Amino acid sequence: MSEHHHKETFVTKYIFSQDHKMISKQFLVTGIFMGIIGVFMSMLFRLQIAWPEKSFTIIEAFLGPHQSDGIMNPDMYLALVTIHGTIMVFFVLTAGLSGTFSNLLIPLQIGARDMASGFLNMISYWLFFLSSIVMVISLFVEAGPASAGWTIYPPLSALPQAIPGSGLGMTLWLVSMAIFIASSLIGSLNYIVTVLNLRTKGMKMTRMPLTIWAFLITAIIGVVSFPVLLSAALLLIFDRSFGTSFYLSDIFIQGEVLHYQGGSPVLFEHLFWFLGHPEVYIVILPAMGLVSEIMATNSRKPIFGYRAMIGSIMAIAFLSTIVWGHHMFISGMNPFLGSVFTFTTLLIAIPSAVKAFNWITTLWKGNLQMNPAMLFSIGFVSTFVTGGLTGLVLGDSALDINVHDTYFVVAHFHLVMGVSAIFGMFAGVYHWFPKMYGKMMNKTLGYWHFWITMIAAYGVFFPMHFIGLAGLPRRYYTNTNFPMFDDVADVNVVITLFAILGGLAQLFFLANFFISIYRGKKATQNPWNATTLEWTTPVEHIHGNWPGQIPEVHRWAYDYSKVDENGDYVHGADFVLQTTPLLEGEEDPS
Amino acid sequence: MLALFYIFIAVAIAVSVWQITRILNFRTVTATDKDNETQGKNFMIFMAAMYAMMIYCLIFMNVIMLPESASVEGEHDDNLFNITFILIGIVQFIVQFLLFYFSYKYRGKKENKALFFADSHKLELIWTLTPAVVLVLLIGYGLWQWNNVMDLSDAEDPIIIEVYSKQFQWEARYAGADNTLGRGNVNFIKGINTMGVDMSDKNAADDKKVTELHLPKGRKVIFKFRSQDVLHSAYMPHFRAQMNCVPGMVTEFGFTPKYTTEEMRQQSEVMAKTEKINKIRKAKGEEPYVFDYILLCNKICGASHYGMQMKIIVEEEAEFKKWIAEQPTLAEVIK
Ligand code: HEM
Ligand SMILES: [Cu+2]
Ligand SMILES: [Cu+2]
DSSP states (O other): OGGGTOOOOHIIIIISOOOHHHHHHHHHHHHHHHHHHHHHHHHHHHHHHHSTTOOOHHHHHHHGGGEETTEEOHHHHHHHHHHHHHIIIIIIIIIIIIIHHHHHHHHHHHTOSSOSOHHHHHHHHHHHHHHHHHHHHHTTOTTOSOOSTTTTOTTTTTOTTTOGGGTHHHHHHHHHHHHHHHHHHHHHHHHHHHHHHOOOTTOOGGGSOHHHHHHHHHHHHHHHHHHHHHHHHHHHHHHHHSOOOSSOOSOEETTEEOOOOSOOHHHHHHHHHHHHHHHHHHHHHHHHHHHHHHHHHHHTSOOTTHHHHHHHHHHHHHHHTTOGGGGOTTTTOOHHHHHHHHHHHHHTHHHHHHHHHHHHHHHTTOOBOOOHHHHHHHHHHHHHHHHHHHHHHHHSHHHHHHHTTBHHHHHHHIIIIIIHHHHHHHHHHHHHHHHHHSBOOOHHHHHHHHHHHHHHHHHHHHHHHHHHHTTOBSSOSOSTTOGGGGGGHHHHHHHHHHHHHHHHHHHHHHHHHHHHHHHSOBOOSSTTOOOSGGGGSOSSOOTTSSSSSOOOOOSOSOOBSOBOTTSOBTTSSSBOOTTSOOOTTOOOOO | OHHHHHHHHHHHHHHHHHHHHHGGGOOOOSOOHHHHHHHHHHHHHHHHHHHHHHHHHHHHTGGGSOOSOSBTTHHHHHHHHHHHHHHHHHHHHHHHHHHHHHHHHTBOOTTOOOOOOOOOHHHHHHHHHHHHHHHHHHHHHHHHHHHHHHOOTTOSSOEEEEEEEETTEEEEEEOTTTTOOOOBOGGGOBTTBTTOBOTTSTTTTTOEEESSEEEETTSOEEEEEEESSSOEEEEEGGGTEEEEEOTTSOEEEEEOBOSOHHHHHTSHHHHHHHHHHHHHHHHTTOOOOOOOEEEEEOSOOSTTGGGOEEEEEEEOHHHHHHHHHHSOOHHHHOO
């Protein structure tokens, strides 16, 4: 292992690092940076929707040519929701979440010295970085960034005549996403190969922590579905720049008939959602994995139904690839197809329910350690359930007719995916911060961060269901054109106030995060008394993770509070490291 | 409300500053029994607050929600929605209770031991099968209703109306005496022929272009949607009706209006909502609002997406006949 000792320069250590731990931190910090932009945008458009006629200095300061007298232009409103959605879904919750934790935990938890290919791993990060830069640059385009919604349905996204953001802004969006997809694919392939090939001795698949299962399956769905988005984007680029007609047909705009013939926007919708739906699980599965792990550790109990958890991850992954049509019930698609998608969609509620019940049972008769990571995990289950349940309304095609594209949908997906996944990500950061930086984060700030965020999350998204049921469409710049919506204006004000509160609460996190890196208390090797392999590595990062041999694994990851007939802990403590050999006659579920 | 909020923020900032200064000299960084105690209780308090909020929303937001369905087909939507909503409401109350109550009940204490409980096939079977059975019922009713709404093949004597969308306006065309729409295509758009009707098609001459939708009560209406430029979505929330308008393609949707506009104005939910709205409008010094059915755009379609609307009037058959007779045919308008 000569690479153990080779000399590191600043550049190879901190910038073009091939060490998975450093790459993980790079993903995290880039994700946080993009997250700040995304959240800030949401504050701006919430101001607009709550007080459409009011002038704000902050809008004047940030939106420059896209506002007049502190009131943003309608184009800019759409641009903000578009880029907010794109950044949050892809840059924060896909790259920021998966990129951070798959990189950190896969090698550490399966007992590998690094990813299968450190070089590709580095490339994956730098492509992500590049795509972030392009996305950020697109914000400064004169005509404004992409504005057709994060789902970029053509023809709106294809024709600059239809909306100014569909000019250069859209081109940059597509370029950025193409690079992003390349990054994601390279990363995913690396994760899959690493998990399948580099497990240490004794680390059978059935001994892997659920985090690793989640990352593995997520990577597989990513590899299956992201290429389809890439093709969709390519065809859109052709339509935009080379005059093809994949998605366009019979269009008359600004006084002229365009030449496009025979294409269909519905084709784009199919291709987009063939990725788009799996994408929401690409976002949530890693969060589920993190939460499972954190809940078991902090409950001092095995995760309940380990095999059922794996089974439901797989079932969700499989089903997630055959439900995309539920976003298109009223797209003009054949109604019979709608029936099929209703059926498959509601099926996916079953494995989701199994997971929720298993988490709750994990808490039952536990000895819960209320660390901030644990609070966020409990919050995760709460919001996932609240948001998941409304899926039963949306998934039923007959009911979706009337709530499609209203705020009801916005409430649903923010709770089930937005808030939940962010909670999972925070839980992960609080829990593995000691592993990343060798320091501890402050507990009390973590508590404040959690409670204010939790209150804000419900304050923002719960009332949204009801304004959706009032028939209020999403993506409206203002509702003042419709007297019938005058009575939702108050609700929108309350929502915006909670949104600002939630945004400010993140300052607790940022302060805690960055101060703790430098001033945090030094971490011990296994601060949470967990069982998994990453806590057997030294606190100070070294190349190759373990100083000597990689330890051998003898048991599954969930031997918490294992007792003998007399009720004494089998190994003298309420947790047993995976590296501890089995005693004679001791059983291991794997 | 606003003052309260500012106070809250001020307190939050003060606390954060205080905490940040403390960060330099803290002692324990993992949760102690005292933390477990406090946080466990916090979850109970949160649960109480959350229940209060849910109940508050259910009761007080009821008035802003859409009134009962104004179409015959939509009745089953309302039924199915109510069943689903009650169901998920119950599950929500129970599951959140279990989650938060366990978080409190099993909060960690030094002297306690967690139970090593890793698996129970019986339990897992229960919570696989129960949702499965419930879902089968929901899916069954849902699919029956979906078919009921979407299958337009058996409609008797329907009125055919074309709804045409463009940035940022709706237009509509009635099929006229022959109840068949003349062909339309963007290539025919010229001058006053804004919907691109092919006037050489013999079905086109008696078509009637209008700027307001009139529908007779009790008769099935079949809408044919076309779009001139980008995707739009024709959303008629009171009728539980929505369909995307797709350039290059004709989509369709149908329903039977159940109440005239006048009747709807007298409906109790509508009156309550109107009253609430008018209180707000009066405070702002705006004209009072009277209920009308409406068609609005519900697919992001460009800068003025938020203004695209068309009024719908439901009236008795006789009034409708009178109104439609007054409308000029395309042959009369487009020479
Ligand atoms: C119980 C299972 C679930 C069901 C039955 C379900 C069903 C649906 C349906 C039918 C829609 C389309 C609604 C519409 O546009 O009219 C939808 C939207 C959405 N769902 Fe779910 N969902 C479930 C769980 C989830 C989960 C777990 C996530 C993410 C982790 C998620 C994320 C989303 C997103 C992002 C959208 C909106 C996309 C957009 O239009 O911008 N859903 N869901
Ligand atoms: Cu979906
Ligand atoms: Cu529109």
